[in-house]
Amino acid sequence: MIPIRKSLKKAAAGALALSMMVLGGCSASSSKDTIAVIVKSQGSAYWDYLRLGVNDAAGETGYDIYYDAPPTEADIDIQEQLVLDAIGKKVKAIVIAPIDADSLNDELAQADAAGIPVVCVDSDCSFEQKRAFISSNNLNAGSIEGRNAGELLLKRNGGTVAIVGHTKGAGNAIGRIGGFVDALVLGYGADVSGITEDNFISGSGMTYADAIAKGKEVRQANGYPEIKIVGLEYCDAKQDIAMQNTEAFLTQYPDLTMLFATNQQTTTGACQKVNEMGMKGKVLIMGFDSGEDQINAMTTGTLQGLIAQSPYNMGYLGVRYAHKCINGEKIPSLVDTGVTYVDLTNLNDPEVQLLLNPQTFENYDN
Template sequence: MNKRKSIFRAIASCTLSAMMLISAGCGKSQSAGGPGGQGGQGGPPPKIAVITKQQLSFWDDVRKGAEDAGNELGAQILYTVATSDNDYVSQVAAIKEAIAADAKAIVIAPNSQTELNSAFDEAVAKGIKIVNINSKVNDYGKIDSFIRSSDIDGGAVAARNVAKILENKGVDYEKLGKIAIVGHTASTAEERIEGFISVLTSYASQKIKKPTITETDPDKMREAEEAAEAEYNSKLEKFSKSFIQGNRVAERDKAKEEAFNLLKEDGNGISIMFATNTNTTLGVCDAVSELKLDDKIIVVGFNSDEEELSFIRKGTLDGTVVQNPYMMGYVGVRYAKRLIEGTSVTCDLDIGATFVNGSNMNDEYIQLLLYPDKF
């Protein structure tokens, strides 16, 4: 645990210091010890509520980071987890419980962009500071700070590694089959998909070659160039139409069903499958494994549940985009404590993402990301 804390603390300190230098301050209390708490000057430890999305190992790691920061900084952590990534009802209840418990700050990964607003208003009226982690509350303007791994960048990381796999396999982009996407119901899915499609399409534009022009007659050269450009654009358009998407789903079994529907419809015409969170990744892997398509379809997912790692070892899952949930919880509580004390914090902090596959999953830093409680 000491090794884990020292490494992550060093990373967090560097990240916080750098961001404080380049970013304008956000969420500063009117005065230390004013609305928001004791300012850390005597009295009982301030209470910080940490509210997460659902019962998965990702959120367990967020909790570990939050609790380590709480222990280090002398704050009492009130932890609550919802039942699924669209369960906002229990999150509303958790916010109200935090208010009743006299919490001075709330660190929350919201399950809705709008349904929590009234509860947030109640908290803000009591001087409670709000740190938003993971998925953004786009329709609420009183968030003090937003900490996350950029979802667009996460999708881009997935795409870059798919491109690397295609290159290693010597795959011709013009002969590539369909690219199926199974997304989850939270707002984070849209940006992950956007980043994935944009970057993979960019790779395709570089790999798809323009026809060679053999015309030597100057009078016909322009016509030949226009024909070559039209043919190239036609190939790019064909590639852009190769992306197919299933319905958004929240549960693993629904993701498996959606993957089955896509595979049934297109069969072996699918070359790549991209899933946007833990449950969709597991559902896609279930379907691909059951249909024995492990060696025929490139599968890339999100997050680092132990079952996802098992699918990597088995060869069903080619890799997964791993955020740093421990850091998310740790820095979230650090920011909350600063806000309670009246200190400005960064408005928007991106903690990055890492691609994990069979080649690097045993590296020390990757092991630290995957199993922070073992270090």
Template sequence: MNRTVKSTLWVLVAISLLILTSFSYTSTNDLVNPEKAKKIHMIAKMGHGDYWNAVKMGAEVAAKEYNVNLVFKAPNNENDVGEQIKMMGESIKQRPDAIILSASDYMALAQVTDEAAYYNVPVLSMDAEVASAKVETYIGANNYEAGQKAAERMIELTGTDSQIAIVNFVKGARNADQREEGLLDYVARYPGIKVVDIRYSDSDQRIASQLTKDILISHPDIDGIIALNAEASVGVGREVKNMGKGGKVKVIAFDNPPENMDLLQEGVVQALVVQNPFNNGYLAVQLAVEASEGKHIPDRVDTGIKLIDLDNMLWPENQKLLFPFVK
């Protein structure tokens, strides 16, 4: 990438981060009419990371627009399913107008989700689904399709006779399972491709780095690694770079935190499967308001995915996706 394009990219990143920081200090309680405001709880998988910061920002923008008192809650770690169940129980006791849930475990959150419906608290599923027929809608990417797209691009890079590995995030999370399933179903079309390892990082960059190191040592002839969420992607890309395998071992990553963008520019990561977390948060709050008012809402809202690489990352429509905070 030439210096001018690289400079333009990082100006956009800097502006995005500046605006994100300014929003992070704004409480929605200061932006709504408290007498008429809807009370909506959003329970995310974890409370940190660029992806979840963008989700929260989208939700806060919608909360301001729709006069919502938004309560955002999340465990410190994405694999802390017990804490998420506890948070759901606490929210149900407070009887909000609606709950938005991104379930860390598809099955484990089902019972407490059903409990919310018993108390007439609508639950909307965002980012990852939950095994409850009581959920009003799902807002997020088509995760099976995302896994297929990742596999398709990897095969374009490594050919149909290659060895690849998968670094997933939390086993049992619906979106993790769907991405892996889509990936493996696509790879199954090609008998010459061998998936030599599948690991789970618990959405921890350090764990993902260590797993990647183990994979690279155990499989010295490996051709590529696919990482299935933002935290796993940063850890994989970082370790591939540290071990001097950048460009030699192909990497398909998920989401667009700044470090992933940097690794893409350096040729360590070849492509990003990018979701729209800002829209996920915004639309979840908008639809939660409608659900709380008894309005009909769609069963599913697909917020889309795109495959971003060096050739298309600065296309205008992709800039809006990569830098949603820049007008």
């Protein structure tokens, strides 16, 4: 009896110790690591959608998020400081939508030196050590927008187009405008002589002179009506300046056929000004990005079409890739999250609703 009891006691003690070790191991979970997500500005539905994706990915991969943005897209200095703050907080990775392609390089180099990987979303930067750039392809987006604009302009038998750009020199503005201009010139024989050579942008690297010549050639070859790009102005991504620019265009060209607005603030500004001036439907608006205001403008006839990006997917993949970087996994250096041209014909399609309302998307009906 006694040896059995002794061995039972030993076994019991062993099992107890083992269990305590296992349970101890379980309970000793470390606190969550943090990933910083720094975007361009506050108070925009676009960035709110990106943040939704960020939060979903953080929930799936198990991180805390330090999310911040300067008040406006003009506050480059503040964005620089936010990067330094993130480094100070010893975040594990930085996901950033740089306002300017070059101005953050020093701060991002500091992050890299501290072993903090950098992933760019929405807009690219020239910092070479960035691990990935996740964005819509702005050139493609501009091109798609340009093709659809061309079809609408053909239906109106040609016309004039003015571009309400958001930020001069911003990578995404250059891409979108360049793609748009190329599509209209190469696809529909548009004339770019209405904008100055200094303001001219081509996605494919055409010179100003080549573009004028190519437009003429295409127009004549296809017998297209005259389509003229008459102006391009920037607004520092501020809605009120976009409205002023819109008003100036409509004043200067009362018969303007189309406005191309290159981001959310410019689209909202253009729509608002067109409505104010009672020119809804008379002037077509091709917009960019999809907030509640844009969808309302579309359903009420002010906005004819827009390019829906997938900020949700950018935020989602940004954090997911940051997580992979932290784990030492390989990630692609460039991801095109795609864009979708949205108009009244596809507004209610599930894939469009997924882009427009990621927060309310529930179950796709198989």
